[in-house]
Every structure is written in C-alpha cells, then in structure tokens.
Amino acid sequence: MSTLVKPVTIPREVADAIEFLRRAGRDNETLIYEVINPTRGYNDTLTHLRSIPFNTLMRALLDGYERELTEEEQAYVRIAEAYDYCANGRGARSHAAQDSAYAQGIKFTLNTLNIVIPGVNDTEVRA
Incomplete structure (x- = not known):
C-alpha cells in the first residue's frame, strides 16, 4: 500500500533560501549541517531556514514544498472563488439575479482597475 505524501507549505522567504542554497x-x-551548526553564523539565508520548525524543514527538503501565497495572491483566490460561486449558479436560485449582478460587478471592478484574475476576466478584451 502506498501513501501519497503531500508537500508542506512554507513561507516564501524559506523557499527562496532553499532555492538559493540549491543553486x-x-x-x-550540507544544507541541514549549515542550519544546525551554530558556527555557521546567522546570515539572512540561515535565519530564514531556522525560522520554521526543524521537522517542517526536513519535510520540505525530502517531500517537497509549496510556497505560501502572498496576501495579494490570497485575495485573488478569494475573488475568483466569489466570482465562480456567483457566476456559475452555485448560490440559491432565489438569489440568481443578485448573484449575477455581483459577478458582473466583480468583473467591472477588475477591468476598471486593469487587474486580471484567471478564470474571472482573463478573456476580456482590453482597449
């Protein structure tokens, strides 16, 4: 029986530090030696690696990792989810007109601000 191992989610700074050392x-x-050896000092790279629990770092190195989303990326995900909910009829039927208007409002706002979110307004024609 095989078990699917899910990658851990780590802060962007930690992912950047791992990738820097890999390059x-x-x-x-060697990477773990540098993290646990106090004589290696406290440069920014090692400080970032030491900022997460050791077991999480080990899992990231062995099982892989995903970067935490930035606040902006998290907002994009929430907007796309709200749009999908309203535009694709996932709300109550009694609210269909309001949901449609809400979805149109999301698209209008994004287009006005010239922000593109995949799945929401990525097919809009820009002038």
Missing part, C-alpha cells in the same frame, strides 16, 4: 550546489546534508 549554490548545497545538497540536503
């Missing part, structure tokens, strides 16, 4: 040729053993 510098560090393997997992």
Whole structure:
C-alpha cells in the first residue's frame, strides 16, 4: 500500500533560501549541517531556514514544498472563488439575479482597475 505524501507549505522567504542554497550546489546534508551548526553564523539565508520548525524543514527538503501565497495572491483566490460561486449558479436560485449582478460587478471592478484574475476576466478584451 502506498501513501501519497503531500508537500508542506512554507513561507516564501524559506523557499527562496532553499532555492538559493540549491543553486549554490548545497545538497540536503550540507544544507541541514549549515542550519544546525551554530558556527555557521546567522546570515539572512540561515535565519530564514531556522525560522520554521526543524521537522517542517526536513519535510520540505525530502517531500517537497509549496510556497505560501502572498496576501495579494490570497485575495485573488478569494475573488475568483466569489466570482465562480456567483457566476456559475452555485448560490440559491432565489438569489440568481443578485448573484449575477455581483459577478458582473466583480468583473467591472477588475477591468476598471486593469487587474486580471484567471478564470474571472482573463478573456476580456482590453482597449
């Protein structure tokens, strides 16, 4: 029986630090040695790696990781979810007209601000 291992979610700074050290040729053993060895100092890269629990860092290195979304990316996800809910008839039938108007309002606002969110207004024609 196989178990599907889900990647851990880590802060963007930690992911950047891992990727920086990978580009510098560090393997997992060397990377962990630098994190746990107090004589390696406290540069920004190591500080970021030390900012998460050790077990989380180990899982990120062994099982893979996903970056935490920025606040802006989280907002885009919430907007896309609200749009999908209203535009695709997931609300109560008694609120269909309001849901449609809400979805149109989301698109209007995004288009007015020239913001593109995939699945919401990415097919709109821009002037």
